[in-house]
Amino acid sequence: MITDTLNNFIHNIPKAELHVHIEGTFEPELLFEIAQRNNIQIKHKSAEELKNAYNFNNLQEFLDIYYEGADVLLHEQDFYDLTFAYLQKCQSENIVHTEIFFDPQTHTQRGVSFKTLITGINKALIDGFKKWGITSRLIPNFLRHLSEEDAIKMFKEALEFRELITGFGLDSSELGHPPAKFKKVFQMVGEEGFLRVAHAGEEGPAQNVSDSLRLLKVSRIDHGVRSVDDKLLLKELVEKQIPLTVCPLSNLKLKVVKEMKDLPLQILLDHNILATINSDDPAYFGGYLNENYRAVAETFKWSEAEILTLAENSFKASFLANEDKNKWLGELRNNGYRSFANGVSKITIGQ
Numbered sequence: 001m002i003t004d005t006l007n008n009f010i011h012n013i014p015k016a017e018l019h020v021h022i023e024g025t026f027e028p029e030l031l032f033e034i035a036q037r038n039n040i041q042i043k044h045k046s047a048e049e050l051k052n053a054y055n056f057n058n059l060q061e062f063l064d065i066y067y068e069g070a071d072v073l074l075h076e077q078d079f080y081d082l083t084f085a086y087l088q089k090c091q092s093e094n095i096v097h098t099e100i101f102f103d104p105q106t107h108t109q110r111g112v113s114f115k116t117l118i119t120g121i122n123k124a125l126i127d128g129f130k131k132w133g134i135t136s137r138l139i140p141n142f143l144r145h146l147s148e149e150d151a152i153k154m155f156k157e158a159l160e161f162r163e164l165i166t167g168f169g170l171d172s173s174e175l176g177h178p179p180a181k182f183k184k185v186f187q188m189v190g191e192e193g194f195l196r197v198a199h200a201g202e203e204g205p206a207q208n209v210s211d212s213l214r215l216l217k218v219s220r221i222d223h224g225v226r227s228v229d230d231k232l233l234l235k236e237l238v239e240k241q242i243p244l245t246v247c248p249l250s251n252l253k254l255k256v257v258k259e260m261k262d263l264p265l266q267i268l269l270d271h272n273i274l275a276t277i278n279s280d281d282p283a284y285f286g287g288y289l290n291e292n293y294r295a296v297a298e299t300f301k302w303s304e305a306e307i308l309t310l311a312e313n314s315f316k317a318s319f320l321a322n323e324d325k326n327k328w329l330g331e332l333r334n335n336g337y338r339s340f341a342n343g344v345s346k347i348t349i350g351q
């Protein structure tokens with residue numbers, strides 16, 4: 001258990017989330033509601049029964065259930081509701097900025113248009129900003145179990161909505177689908193002026209992290225926990241300040257690590273690597289962002305100082321404009337979070 005003071009600190013401190021799949025925020029209750037209104041029969045009888053199926057031995061077992069859940073999303077309103085529900089969570093957890101992944105191919109291959117899904121998501125983002133001031137970025141991901149040709153097709157469809165898109169990423173089954181498979185499409189992404197990220201070093205080896213940097217020219221790595229197996233790679237991550245978006249509860253649930261204490265988070269922080277904490281697919285992994293912060297604080301016996309560093313990292317590693325990054329970093333400094341974290345004063349925070 002962590003102290004109430006640390007718990008409050010985690011809750012109150014403004015944070016950015018940089019690794020969350022919108023389809024992974026699909027709570028069973030909402031999933032059932034949308035399935036019903038779309039007249040779609042699902043295998044499980046109730047939200048409770050569905051939740052009980054959330055036991056995974058690896059990434060693939062999770063992906064099978066996750067794609068099945070996403071299949072009930074058909075209309076713009078469905079994507080709106082899904083996104084708005086996540087933004088409500090952001091508001092309740094003091095997540096002030098979020099960079100959201102979505103998997104267009106999961107939907108377009110079922111006949112849902114790119115326009116339908118991105119319009120629904122974007123309308124919710126606009127409302128979330130108007131209502132709570134939450135800022136966001138959208139990052140479509142290529143599904144690595146599909147072909148590069150398929151990825152290029154999605155990329156071309158996405159170009160019509162380019163003003164809504166910040167960058168492109170790569171997700172789904174890492175094993176058997178190395179970064180090299182997507183070299184061409186990532187080059188096209190770069191040539192069109194988008195940022196690039198990729199899931200790597202989650203189930204796959206550190207080599208996938210190196211290859212994502214070299215072949216795909218990504219500026220941020222999603223997960224990347226296996227990077228610690230390669231000393232030279234760690235050095236490169238520090239020197240180039242390449243952020244890692246680590247997802248602790250996800251890694252535990254998908255058995256990337258046996259126990260939370262096996263996550264190399266302390267090593268990453270000790271090396272001054274820009275590690276960040278994220279929720280990945282919170283509806284499936286048992287916790288949103290603050291739950292992830294609480295879990296690592298408890299496991300690594302961290303205090304406010306480490307939590308503050310991680311919150312600072314979340315803004316430094318974000319795709320916000322420098323001006324906005326500095327605004328949030330200034331807020332963390334000026335509101336006394338640092339002095340509180342250092343034990344200098346006992347001021348009330350988050351007021």
Ligand code: HPA
Pocket residue numbers: 021024059171172173174199202250280281
């Ligand atoms: N890894 C790969 N693909 C994914 C994940 C993940 O953790 N979550 C959703 N798609």
Ligand code: ZN
Pocket residue numbers: 019021171199222280
């Ligand atoms: Zn992910």
